[in-house]
Amino acid sequence: MHIGCDVNGNLNQGKFSAPMPWIGIYVAAASLACLVTMAADVIHGFRHWKLWFPCKFFSINATSLTLIAVAIKLSVDLNTAMPSRQDQLAKLSSSVLVCTVMGNSMPSLGAMENEEIMMNVIAFGILVITLIVNICIQLATGAIFVFWKEHAFIMFIMLILLMMLSFSALTVPISKRYLEHKYNKSGVSDYKWSTTLVLVTQTLAVGVGTIAPASRWFIAINFRCAKRGNTSYRGEFKVEKYWTQGLVELKNCPLALRIKSRHCRKLAHDTKNKLLDLCIGMQTGNVIVSKAIRLISIFFVSKILICCDFCQEWKKKFKCNTVCNDSGLESSQSSSSLNHLSCYVLHLEGEDALVEHMTKSNCDATDHWFQRGRRREPKHLIKLLEKSTFSQGFKGVAAFDNDQVPSLDGEEPPNCWALPVATLASIALALPNISSNSMKGLMQGVHEGIMYINFIENHVESTDLINIRRAATHVWLGVDLYHTWLDVDLHKLSLQGKGSKEILEELAETAKIKYEESKKKQTGINVCIRDTPSKWPVKEIAANSMYRICQTILLNYGGSINETGEKLFEVLTIMISDILGACLTNLQQVISTKCLSSTIEEREESVRIAVHILGKTERILNILDQKIPPSLEPHQIPWIDEWRLSYKRESSLAFLSSSSSESDRASPFSNDFYLSID
Template identity: 30%
Template structure:
């Protein structure tokens, strides 16, 4: 159901892998009926024995992909155990067939098929480590390519870009999942076809059985065993058919690549690579005698040569088998085309009549199937993807992790997109509505500065590192203890804190690489359990404090006095001894230190700003502070999501990305709200520490409130320069005016002189 729900038709072995528990259950189910050596002529007696071997046959094919997620040592242990189990079952079958206990010779054929399937599993197991190394190498290359496009600044909080990046990692993780690589291999295809053929023959044997029904001597137990085997075999057969469909998808695209050179390359790089490595190793150094070492060396090489040749034969047979499968599928289509025209016409009429009679039901089924496989949540659809869907999908195909002999199929992206969106949609249905309602009160990150002040002098010398979760637990304890507050508001705040602390713990656990916050987070967990479950801060009943206190100031004072008492008692015990390091401080001391600094700071704020406010107003203002702290902490969510996408071994990568996709869907409302804010410029290794946030916000506020003297000098100097320039302009303008006046006067005098000279010349004439 998990695989169908998330559109994985190849049915990964997440809950039914090959391990000690599954082998034990399989042994009980199979050997229970096979170990009965008495004559069992009853119909259901024989059917129970036959289905014991069938169940083991189907289970062998079902467990094969789970080998991809195992280490070499675990593979050897599990296959060795299963090998002994198969040998014992085959011996039982042969003995009981020869002695007449089993009357059906078909069971001997099934036993032989189990042996063949087991050898195919061993052949595939030899390629697991080589394939993993190749896939990890390709994964690292693509991860480097994605990291080269690292989101900068505010882009990392962009929901659409973050989702696009998660999808790329999902494509890499799913197509490169070692279980999926084995499930789509030709070996898996052959195993699935063996299961299908055996299932068909068993069904034919069951329906054509004309033997008289004889009651079993074992009564109801045989019917129970038979029914259990039938259910298990049916489920394994369904999963085998799903894997066969997926394998056929991939193999149909690999037909062009199925050449002699390609097969030779696959054999050399994957199939016999491990055996060749073993062959080149030196003989064991524990053997001292040279001749004995040489004998061991030659025998080992001889056995490895046999294994290499056997491996090559198995590969070639697998290739021929799936080629035959494709050929038979083609012949079936051709045969259908050459059917009698009257038969085709009759089938067409029957189809039309059935469709007319059941039009509504059929359309409803088709819509349900389409919605099941192709649906996308509205909250998870990227508008850029819908506008440029073809280009986006083409870009995603570049992140397929494939072996050298494989070809990618773009059609499978439909199922991958459906898988991603199903997890995002699951998360979207589980969004923290109370936390989102609380964060609507936050418009900035100033609350990070308001809950602890440097004016409060510490009692212990070496204080532990502060952390988000401890601050949240302390503030929530204070708010629960405030008097004259409605219970509905208290409960709503508590639900908001419960939802928020889930993500706060995730952030601290994922990003605290240096383990600086281990002691603080441990103390925070201890404090929060008491607050959530018992409404207590250490041994103080917060509800009782709320009933007894007459004002918010009295509540803060009581909490401050209690925490101060704990700290002074601790320091008095440590008097004369070396003070313990912050890492080794007791949990109650760390909790008390946080409460002391927070309550004392809020008392200072109360005297300055809250003295005229009612208890309800104080509660609302503290709600804004805690909302600001949540907002500052949840800025780190994109870093957590991206880290989960690339911080696990390749066999666990898909599960980690599933968690990342779920978190992305659950927090998309928060991410979109934070995306609209102006986020301080902090590195990821700084933004996850609340102390770093406080330092940055203090520096920012100091720069805004107190301009530097250098800037004042610059402004003064520039003002002086402007003033001088204006005076110079005025002086030059005055001088120019005077020059113009003097020029006019000179021209006027010159004109009069010229007129007098002209008059004198006329008189002389």
């Protein structure tokens, strides 16, 4: 006895159709995935106020095409009995879903490379043609026996959308180049109750998927209706050059296929040109039809928008004259500002009328992100920077390291901004008798400062500082998360009852031991020749930094360090604040660079991030404005070692020009920076 069929070959229908409801669940799950991703695009568009709804989550790719192929299983099923009207409607909903997906995912073409566009459009076309062929077979065989008119209409719409998708894809490379150049019956289905699940899921997917295309349509109409009541549509049906330039360039290219016969080559070339002429004509017709639809939409929608404008004007009449005058002045100033910015708007041929509207929209979005950044300014960092000696030129940048301290290994690695900040914070955390509020405020300020230091250093290319920055990241990660420095428990060290001087000596000795251990390990793996200091292992770089900073503090303030550590904590705080302040003087230049150095696909996101950071750091930029020492050249400002060399030159000049008694009282780093510790 066979499970599937008997000895005579008769099919056991019950066993054969048993898995069908599970297949229906699979189809519903794929439809649900389409629904969720399209809904995510809608939510993302509203959340970021991008009412053209970019395809961030649902785009044309291998994954989405696979999901769609599964979701249309019911429409391409040629022989499964689906007798009820609900079953037949479920077949129709699959076709409608494909139309919705095409309309919803069309903007995703703009974010693809040229080859990716071609492959995805071809794959989508194969899927759509397969679906249409299957529906036609079912119409001919009677598998689809209701809603045949609706199926015919949906197939027509599907073909139109496929044609628009294909020809729009041809426009994408040229558009990018232009912009870059300018900056069922009585019965039970085998699918049983799962068809209801498919129908509900796909209906929701169609509804949600329609939101983005409808909103894009309305925004496009609103752009064209920027001047209410404008009845001049001159040049409205002009087909701009970039719509057909890709096809024209293909026409002018010779055939890659080399044919020996001249007559055959001529025939092939002429055939190619005829086909391309046909495509150019179809593309031109596609553009003209699209513009005609837009014009008809403008005709109807503009009436509604004019009514809205009239209502707004009517409301203004009830406002106070003073308020009206003030708002009129502000409106005039705002309009003047927008006109000034309009020359920076990138737009294609035929979009001149949209420049003013695009300027206002972009300014609104920019202001939104700027204000959002303002509300999230780094308050702890700002409070820390207020303790800086920027009025004296950030003298703490030079004070953390003294050339008189003997080196651990002859040569010294270069410095980055983050490493001394992380090391000084480690020392501060190990000091005894420091109030928890003071320590917490310092750590929070350093945490916010390190983020901006990383932002700045990531935009300053230097292969010599890669290991130095890794060492800084390693040190700060331990300090921030575990209150440790290279596995040394700093909090426990502060509770041992030792004085500040003893703690500094212990940290310096520990750093020396860590350095020697790492060096021996390197020797143990047959490293006979030492690399340059910038390529030392991370632990050696971190240990060297801790050793030198501790020895510098002991050398400068060893005779006056008090047991409680409060004054030393103040000195370390000022040093950290000075280093952070000096580094953050690069913010303005880095933000400007981030706005400009990006590809066309990434530029919007890059500018948004830059504006957001500008809003967050507005107060910091005001605090640090014009505080860069005049002795530094612009190309030297991003490097901490250039700052230190500048201060050393100033200190040398000051030492030569001062008397011996003044020299005894001065700090070894500068005649201006002096902190005494009782």
